[in-house]
Each structure stands twice: as structure tokens, then as C-alpha cells.
Amino acid sequence: MQESATRIGIGDFAHACGVTPRTIRFYEERGLLPSQDRKERMNRSYSADLVKRVERIQQLQSLLGWSLEDIRQVLVLEDQVATLRQQYYQTDSLQDRYHVLQEAIDLTTEQLQRVNQRMKGLVKLQKDLEDKLAFYQTLRDDKKFSSARDGAEQ
Missing domain, CATH: 1.10.287 (Helix Hairpins)
Known part of the structure; x- marks a missing residue:
């Protein structure tokens, strides 16, 4: 998976994906998303490229069950x-x-x-x-x- 240079916080990332921050954390806990490094004040930061991965998870879950x-x-x-x-x-x-x-x-x-x-x-x-x-x-x-x-x- 190729990483984008742009990094965003969990709130903005969740919003871009159309899910809640809790959903993002849940996906991390389940191994669906890679655990993110916490930098500066212990905040997670996400690659913008991971939005496609969350969309894929949602597709497989909702459309295919x-x-x-x-x-x-x-x-x-x-x-x-x-x-x-x-x-x-x-x-x-x-x-x-x-x-x-x-x-x-x-x-x-x-x-x-x-x-x-x-x-x-x-x-x-x-x-x-x-x-x-x-x-x-x-x-x-x-x-x-x-x-x-x-x-x-x-």
C-alpha cells in the first residue's frame, strides 16, 4: 500500500471517510487499518491514501455483508x-x-x-x-x- 505524504488527524480522516472516529479506532483494533503513529500530543495521523481502504471496507461490509x-x-x-x-x-x-x-x-x-x-x-x-x-x-x-x-x- 503506497503512502501519501499528506497526513491528517483522526477527526478529519473519519470525516473524509464518512464514518466516526470510533469506527476508525475499531477498524484499527480489528486489524483492518494499520495502527497509526501518534505524534505531537499523542494524536493519531493518517495518510490520505487510507480513505480508499476505508471505502473498500465499507463496500465489502455493506454491499456483500x-x-x-x-x-x-x-x-x-x-x-x-x-x-x-x-x-x-x-x-x-x-x-x-x-x-x-x-x-x-x-x-x-x-x-x-x-x-x-x-x-x-x-x-x-x-x-x-x-x-x-x-x-x-x-x-x-x-x-x-x-x-x-x-x-x-x-
């Missing part, structure tokens, strides 16, 4: 891939670049397998809900409910 541990694992893999990207560009050796690419492929494959497992679970949940809905609609549309249905329409 992932647990914080799952998110932490994804972020660790993304950090490893970012490190590999730097290694790739720091060497001119084709053999070294090949090995870096293979490691990136392995890490990305691992992450893709996790996503596929989640998707299988979501597809199963969707199918179960569709089956329940069809069952309830079939019961509701049964002839014995016709008088109740006619009364509901009046």
Missing part, C-alpha cells in the same frame, strides 16, 4: 498483491518477474475461491427464498382462500 474477519483476510491478500506489484516493477529479471506473477496468480485464485464460495451460498439462499415465495403464493391462491381473497378486495 462480509464479516470483519473475512474483510481483513481480503485486505491482507490485497496488500500482498500490492507488494508483489512493487516487486515486479523493481526487478528487470524475467525469472523474478515470472515468480512474482505466479505468486500473484496464486493469491488472486485464493481470493476468487472465497468469493465463489460466498456466491454459492447466496445463490442457495436466493433459491430457498424463491421456493418459499412460490409455496406461500400457491397456498394463498388455493380455492379455500377464495372467499378471504374476495373479501380482501372489497
Whole structure:
């Protein structure tokens, strides 16, 4: 993860991320954000680049419903891939670049397998809900409910 030279305090950082300072501290405690150095009067200071990381955490949590541990694992893999990207560009050796690419492929494959497992679970949940809905609609549309249905329409 590349650090920006601009450093901001926790309040401004939290505001830029659209979360509270408590959320930032919580993410640090859970290992989702790196612990920040405290300088001058023991205040934390944050790289402006970390805003994207918080946005990524929020995306994985709200849109996909992932647990914080799952998110932490994804972020660790993304950090490893970012490190590999730097290694790739720091060497001119084709053999070294090949090995870096293979490691990136392995890490990305691992992450893709996790996503596929989640998707299988979501597809199963969707199918179960569709089956329940069809069952309830079939019961509701049964002839014995016709008088109740006619009364509901009046």
C-alpha cells in the first residue's frame, strides 16, 4: 500500500471517510487499518491514501455483508498483491518477474475461491427464498382462500 505524504488527524480522516472516529479506532483494533503513529500530543495521523481502504471496507461490509474477519483476510491478500506489484516493477529479471506473477496468480485464485464460495451460498439462499415465495403464493391462491381473497378486495 503506497503512502501519501499528506497526513491528517483522526477527526478529519473519519470525516473524509464518512464514518466516526470510533469506527476508525475499531477498524484499527480489528486489524483492518494499520495502527497509526501518534505524534505531537499523542494524536493519531493518517495518510490520505487510507480513505480508499476505508471505502473498500465499507463496500465489502455493506454491499456483500462480509464479516470483519473475512474483510481483513481480503485486505491482507490485497496488500500482498500490492507488494508483489512493487516487486515486479523493481526487478528487470524475467525469472523474478515470472515468480512474482505466479505468486500473484496464486493469491488472486485464493481470493476468487472465497468469493465463489460466498456466491454459492447466496445463490442457495436466493433459491430457498424463491421456493418459499412460490409455496406461500400457491397456498394463498388455493380455492379455500377464495372467499378471504374476495373479501380482501372489497
